[in-house]
Amino acid sequence: MLRYLLFFLCITLVSGCQLRPVLPDDAIYQRGLVSIDAQGARFQACGREQWHSMGEMPDTLRQEYSRLSAGREGLPIYVEGWGRDSFEGWQILDPRVIGGDLDSCLEPFTGTALYAGGLEPAWSLLLSDERLVFNQPGRLRTLVFDQPKRMRVGTLWRWYQRLDDGKGQLDVAFEVERKPCRDEQGVWYALTAHVNLDEVLFDGCARYGDLQRLTLASRYRTPAGQYLRDIHVLMKADGSARLIEENHNGLPLVPRAGAWRFLNSDRILLELARDGSEGAVDTLLWKLGNDGSLTLLNDDPALGRGLELQPLGAPLQWPEGGRKPLP
Secondary structure: OHHHHHHHHHHHHHHOOOOOOOOOOOOEEEEEEEEEEOOEEEEEEOOOOOOEEEOOOOHHHHHHHHHHHOOOOOOOEEEEEEEEEEOOEEEEEEEEEEOOOHHHHHOOOOOOOEEEEEOOOOEEEEEOOOEEEEEEHHHOEEEEEEOOEEEEEOOEEEEEEEEEOOOOEEEEEEEEEEEEEEOOOOOEEEEEEEEEEOOEEEEEEEEEOOOHHHHOEEEEEOOOOOOOOEEEEEEOOOOEEEEEEEOOOOOOOEEEEEEEEEEEOOEEEEEEEOOOOOOOEEEEEEEEOOOOOEEEOOOEOOOEOOOEEEEEEEEOOOOOOOOOOOO
């Protein structure tokens, strides 16, 4: 490992501390479809049905859209990255993935901080806080490195660890840098990946994982005018939640605190503290629809079954203060 540390020290001296572009405080990570035609550009977030006008966009997005659409005006193309709402509409500030279609919205990479992969030879890597998993399907090979160590040098991030399986030792170094990359399907990525597995090199592209939470909104409510009372559900990135009943009778709102979590890709479990019963909770099971709505699946004495909530507000972000501590 000493040679790796010396290598990164050299990079530090040459390149200095080059950090990623500073994003405004109101920037959020969003994924969806972009369509550009003679009337302008539009954006439709994953799990939403409404298209929104777009403001100014980076040259990279326009160039990649032109390349991928091949002159087919208005073709929807998948995009994800940092953006914000502006007076002109949704503004993409820092694209991270450009390419794909509506099916790309269904790729959650659950439980993964970073996903990387490439061909020639085929390989993939899943990185989380607890482990680094390297796969080589052509060799039916899966290697699990626990508790990878991390270091950062300028715009380059690196994770490394050693595996001792009783038969010998394997060293892995996984590097990600802010350098554009295209995969074999022509999809553009903002991150380039390299893996050094015991002096065998693998090159490819990298992207963020744990995208499942982006399908959720920070706030939900019953459709206006459909029920005698309004139900609001507020969800936070840290897993906390609050359900509020608004009875329109002049009395104070009735809030109930609780927590939420995914059971699978389209099932959300909401556990709420039961009034007057210390330690007891009521469990609500919701189905996440393709349009972003939540539908109550179980019977509840107060809410019944089949209650539908519509998404409002910004998409849910990651717990780390709305910013991934990654490239």
